[in-house]
Amino acid sequence: TQLLEQSPQFLSIQEGENLTVYCNSSSVFSSLQWYRQEPGEGPVLLVTVVTGGEVKKLKRLTFQFGDARKDSSLHITAAQPGDTGLYLCAGVKGTGGFKTIFGAGTRLFVKA
Amino acid sequence: DVKVTQSSRYLVKRTGEKVFLECVQDMDHENMFWYRQDPGLGLRLIYFSYDVKMKEKGDIPEGYSVSREKKERFSLILESASTNQTSMYLCASSLPGRDEQFFGPGTRLTVL
Numbered sequence: 001t002q003l004l005e006q007s008p009q010f011l012s013i014q015e016g017e018n019l020t021v022y023c024n025s026s027s028v029f030s031s032l033q034w035y036r037q038e039p040g041e042g043p044v045l046l047v048t049v050v051t052g053g054e055v056k057k058l059k060r061l062t063f064q065f066g067d068a069r070k071d072s073s074l075h076i077t078a079a080q081p082g083d084t085g086l087y088l089c090a091g092v093k094g095t096g097g098f099k100t101i102f103g104a105g106t107r108l109f110v111k112a
Numbered sequence: 113d114v115k116v117t118q119s120s121r122y123l124v125k126r127t128g129e130k131v132f133l134e135c136v137q138d139m140d141h142e143n144m145f146w147y148r149q150d151p152g153l154g155l156r157l158i159y160f161s162y163d164v165k166m167k168e169k170g171d172i173p174e175g176y177s178v179s180r181e182k183k184e185r186f187s188l189i190l191e192s193a194s195t196n197q198t199s200m201y202l203c204a205s206s207l208p209g210r211d212e213q214f215f216g217p218g219t220r221l222t223v224l
Contacts, residue, residue, distance in 0.1 A: 009152070031211055042116070042202050042215025043155075088154065092211045098143075098168070100211065102155040 003027075004091050006103035013079055014111050021074045021106045023089035030092055032065055032072045037086040037105070079110045115139070116216035118203055124222045131190040133219050135203030142208045144186035146170075146178060149200040149218070161186055162208070193223045 004025045013019055023032070031050045035043035047056050049065035049072060056063045060083075062075040072089055086105045093099035119134035137144065143162050147155040147170075157170030159178040167178050175197060179187045186205075190197055200220050204213040 004154075033211065040121070041217050042204070044215070045212050048211060090155075098160060098162075100157075100213070102147075104152050104154040 004089060004101050004103040006087075006089055006106050008106060009104065010107045010109075012109045012111065015080055016078050017110075019076050019079060019108070021076075021087055021089075021108075022071070023073070023091075023103055024071045025091055025101075026070065027091065027093070027101075028069050030069075030094060032069070033090040033092065033100075034063055034072070034074055035088040035090060037088060039085075043086075043088055076108075079108075081110045081112050084108055084110050116203055116205055116214050118201075118216040118219050120219050121217065122220050122222075124224065125190075125193050126224055127194060129190075129193050129223075131193050131221065131223075133188040133190075133201055133203075133221070135186045135188070135216055136184050137186075137203075137205040137214070138184065139205065139214070140183065141205035141214070142183070143206040144180065145204040145206075145213065146176075146186065146188045147202045147204065148172070149202055155202065158188065193221075195223050197221065198223045 007022050033048045034046045037043040047063045052067045052069045054065045060077045064073050088105045089103045091101045116137045145160045146158045149155050161167045161180040177189045200218050202218045203216040206213045
């Protein structure tokens with residue numbers, strides 16, 4: 001069974017703090033995606049990283065794909081209450097989404 | 113914007129009932145997916161379809177079947193609901209060869 005492990009599972013921080021979420025696997029992926037899911041909604045894609053070592057920034061969010069394309073991290077700078085949600089990483093093998101493996105998620109709560 | 117809608121947000125059924133979960137997407141996507149989401153387990157693929165009347169088993173198809181008679185509609189069927197099928201069910205769609213999946217809001221099914 002292919003696994004994608006996320007850590008931490010739960011994070012509660014104060015507004016303005018920085019945080020990093022990790023996504024690790026023993027499998028190599030063709031790409032890795034990060035989704036955010038808010039209560040009562042489905043996941044929404046934030047970013048896709050494709051190349052080993054790639055770094056992408058989305059405002060205060062920085063995503064990195066490991067050199068060996070087995071792991072990824074999401075760093076949030078100066079977290080805000082609006083960042084609260086469930087962050088899911090998803091490893092993709094091949095194309096078309098048929099071989100996408102989702103992590104269990106990191107539930108982030110940012111207190112004002 | 114891509115819109116994926118699911119027929120019910122919340123559903124309560126009794127053990128042994130036949131349950132239909134409907135999903136409709138309005139962006140002419142060929143690929144459609146059904147997942148279930150459980151705490152600590154992430155999203156697990158039940159079935160997917162890459163064309164009308166075509167279907168493929170995902171990782172956990174037991175106890176489920178699907179139907180895709182029209183391109184925009186993908187139905188998940190629980191032939192005889194059981195309590196271990198209590199879960200959040202998410203439908204998604206994507207374009208061929210593209211990894212980004214667009215999710216519906218989910219149906220929270222409780223089987224008593």
